[in-house]
Amino acid sequence: MNLFSDIRTLVISCLEAMVRTGVLPEGLDFAQVAVEPPRDAAHGDMATNAAMVLAKPAGQKPREIADALAALLQADPRIAAAEVAGPGFLNLRLAPSVWHGIIDAALGAGLGFGRSDMGQGLRVNVEFVSANPTGPMHVGHVRGAVVGDALCNLLAFAGYDVTREYYINDGGAQVDVLARSAYERYREAHGLSPEIAEGLYPGEYLIEVGEALKAEFGAQFLEQPESVWLEQVRNFATARMMVMIREDLAALGVTMDVYASEKALYGTGEIEAAIEQLRGQGLIYQGVLEPPKGKTPEDWEPREQTLFRSTAHGDDVDRPIMKSDGSWTYFAPDIAYHYNKIKRDFDLLIDIFGADHGGYVKRMKAAVSALSGGRVPLDIKLIQLVKLYKNGEPFKMSKRAGTFVTLRDVVEEVGADVTRFVMLTRKNDATLDFDFDKVLEQSKDNPVFYVQYANARAASVLRKARDLGLDISDAALAKAELAQLDHEAELALMRKLAEWPRIVELAARTQEPHRVAAYLSELAAEFHGLWNRGNDLPALRFVQEGDMATTAAKLALVRATGVAISAGLAILGVTPVEEMR
RNA sequence: GCACCCGUAGCUCAGCUGGAUAGAGCGCUGCCCUCCGAAGGCAGAGGUCAGGGGUUCGAAUCCCUUCGGGUGCGCCA
Numbered sequence: 001m002n003l004f005s006d007i008r009t010l011v012i013s014c015l016e017a018m019v020r021t022g023v024l025p026e027g028l029d030f031a032q033v034a035v036e037p038p039r040d041a042a043h044g045d046m047a048t049n050a051a052m053v054l055a056k057p058a059g060q061k062p063r064e065i066a067d068a069l070a071a072l073l074q075a076d077p078r079i080a081a082a083e084v085a086g087p088g089f090l091n092l093r094l095a096p097s098v099w100h101g102i103i104d105a106a107l108g109a110g111l112g113f114g115r116s117d118m119g120q121g122l123r124v125n126v127e128f129v130s131a132n133p134t135g136p137m138h139v140g141h142v143r144g145a146v147v148g149d150a151l152c153n154l155l156a157f158a159g160y161d162v163t164r165e166y167y168i169n170d171g172g173a174q175v176d177v178l179a180r181s182a183y184e185r186y187r188e189a190h191g192l193s194p195e196i197a198e199g200l201y202p203g204e205y206l207i208e209v210g211e212a213l214k215a216e217f218g219a220q221f222l223e224q225p226e227s228v229w230l231e232q233v234r235n236f237a238t239a240r241m242m243v244m245i246r247e248d249l250a251a252l253g254v255t256m257d258v259y260a261s262e263k264a265l266y267g268t269g270e271i272e273a274a275i276e277q278l279r280g281q282g283l284i285y286q287g288v289l290e291p292p293k294g295k296t297p298e299d300w301e302p303r304e305q306t307l308f309r310s311t312a313h314g315d316d317v318d319r320p321i322m323k324s325d326g327s328w329t330y331f332a333p334d335i336a337y338h339y340n341k342i343k344r345d346f347d348l349l350i351d352i353f354g355a356d357h358g359g360y361v362k363r364m365k366a367a368v369s370a371l372s373g374g375r376v377p378l379d380i381k382l383i384q385l386v387k388l389y390k391n392g393e394p395f396k397m398s399k400r401a402g403t404f405v406t407l408r409d410v411v412e413e414v415g416a417d418v419t420r421f422v423m424l425t426r427k428n429d430a431t432l433d434f435d436f437d438k439v440l441e442q443s444k445d446n447p448v449f450y451v452q453y454a455n456a457r458a459a460s461v462l463r464k465a466r467d468l469g470l471d472i473s474d475a476a477l478a479k480a481e482l483a484q485l486d487h488e489a490e491l492a493l494m495r496k497l498a499e500w501p502r503i504v505e506l507a508a509r510t511q512e513p514h515r516v517a518a519y520l521s522e523l524a525a526e527f528h529g530l531w532n533r534g535n536d537l538p539a540l541r542f543v544q545e546g547d548m549a550t551t552a553a554k555l556a557l558v559r560a561t562g563v564a565i566s567a568g569l570a571i572l573g574v575t576p577v578e579e580m581r
Numbered sequence: 582g583c584a585c586c587c588g589u590a591g592c593u594c595a596g597c598u599g600g601a602u603a604g605a606g607c608g609c610u611g612c613c614c615u616c617c618g619a620a621g622g623c624a625g626a627g628g629u630c631a632g633g634g635g636u637u638c639g640a641a642u643c644c645c646u647u648c649g650g651g652u653g654c655g656c657c658a
Contacts, residue, residue, distance in 0.1 A: 292583080514595095521606095
């Protein structure tokens with residue numbers, strides 16, 4: 001149930017009635033008519049811009065339209081008052097019973113409260129994380145993982161059919177480097193001293209891979225040329241890295257549906273097929289690129305390459321797909337991979353990249369546009385940097401200084417729930433400060449604590465009521481006499497609850513899970529506010545000893561709030577707590 | 582040089598994809614706990630929405646432009 005779309009439907013039907021009776025001319029477009037919560041609560045419960053939007057096309061004054069619309073709307077039992085204000089806004093005040101309905105909806109739906117069918121089962125593929133399989137996940141990967149996972153939860157909640165996918169970059173030079181690094185650790189496991197040359201991965205996490213290589217292959221690779229062992233060591237090491245990465249992701253609460261391998265695209269003809277598809281459109285040619293202006297590499301020399309005419313689909317320059325030695329660039333398998341996703345019949349593709357990959361957005365979109373004939377949209381979300389702070393001081397990650405921060409470090413220090421929530425408090429294209437101390441602070445300026453505390457308070461009130469002998473099951477609370485909830489402070493909380501289904505759709509449409517976190521903070525503030533009003537006005541306290549009927553109604557509101565918070569936290573992938581420690 | 586992102590209160594940031602007097606937290610000022618719901622609450626000060634132009638009944642939001650910050654820019658992934 002979404003009250004705002006319900007009332008919008010009502011407004012539209014009134015407008016259509018006005019067209020039928022000749023009050024409005026025919027042929028008007030109502031698409032721009034919106035029903036929204038007003039910025040200032042004093043203006044009422046909802047506001048519509050209908051009169052202002054239609055004034056010009058209808059050739060009438062906004063206030064005339066608004067007056068006529070108000071008269072019609074007031075005939076509906078849900079509308080308690082409709083007033084024209086300002087330049088032509090129509091402010092609506094709803095009957096209290098309408099708000100009580102939101103409590104029924106929450107109690108009835110439980111964790112499904114706010115679920116939407118907006119997505120209509122459209123198939124969405126979300127590719128995220130896709131960290132190179134050369135080491136454990138570090139803090140730089142965390143935000144992308146959390147945002148991607150929460151976005152998937154959100155889209156699923158809004159009625160999309162979501163596939164979570166991880167693209168394993170196991171086809172390039174970096175996995176050869178991994179193999180050579182692991183080989184040195186393999187030698188180390190045999191009692192030889194490893195030679196970690198410049199450019200190899202020095203991380204100690206490879207020591208156990210060396211041990212495992214020894215257990216698997218014994219001494220057969222010792223003193224052998226690379227050509228003998230490279231492929232087997234590479235396959236072994238990347239497999240181990242992927243196990244580690246899956247465990248890292250699991251520690252964050254992220255589970256992928258599909259792990260797609262870059263290497264698996266080679267030798268199957270998939271890359272060639274994708275390129276041929278482009279060639280058939282005249283988008284592949286041999287050519288020479290201009291040197292980049294202002295920052296010409298010293299060793300620049302004109303070179304003929306195989307290029308993809310990405311400029312035909314909105315890119316700034318054409319892009320090479322083949323190196324001078326005839327092997328594919330990174331871009332070629334990436335094109336094939338996206339072609340593969342298109343052929344798997346997704347309606348929408350979403351890629352989540354680190355901000356440093358911003359330069360690939362246009363070419364990737366160009367490729368998908370060309371390969372799908374413009375049918376499949378590709379949205380790319382760039383995740384900005386996370387700045388780390390400790391004791392209020394920024395600290396930089398450095399392998400040399402030993403301040404390399406892994407995903408595990410973060411999760412072990414502050415917990416997966418706190419990590420996830422904090423990573424979702426900012427929109428993805430803004431940098432985010434992560435202070436190891438502040439995120440654990442138990443105070444009002446820590447949104448994680450504030451939201452969790454609201455949920456715990458709600459649970460605590462219900463526990464108290466249960467100890468007094470009340471039946472606090474949702475079924476029992478649903479029968480409460482909600483008409484008693486008529487105080488302005490209580491109505492304000494109900495209004496906030498009514499926004500939840502709307503927030504879900506808004507966040508899903510804009511693909512911005514941080515809106516859920518922001519909403520939860522607002523809802524928590526409203527709930528804490530009502531609680532605090534109980535200090536001055538005992539009548540607003542939730543448990544009214546000696547008046548079980550009133551208490552039941554108030555508890556229904558409390559429970560509905562807890563349900564909304566829990567449903568929201570579920571989208572963020574955060575466990576709601578019932579008790580503060 | 583070009584492309585993308587960002588610029589909102591002293592600080593950190595929201596701002597509903599064009600609506601009414603631009604919001605929150607922190608910080609600051611002033612009140613409020615012998616007890617009953619203060620890990621808090623109430624009130625107040627604080628803004629050229631980076632600057633300029635445009636579209637519109639209406640702009641922080643859309644377009645153009647200037648300035649400032651970040652990221653990226655052929656044979657790395």
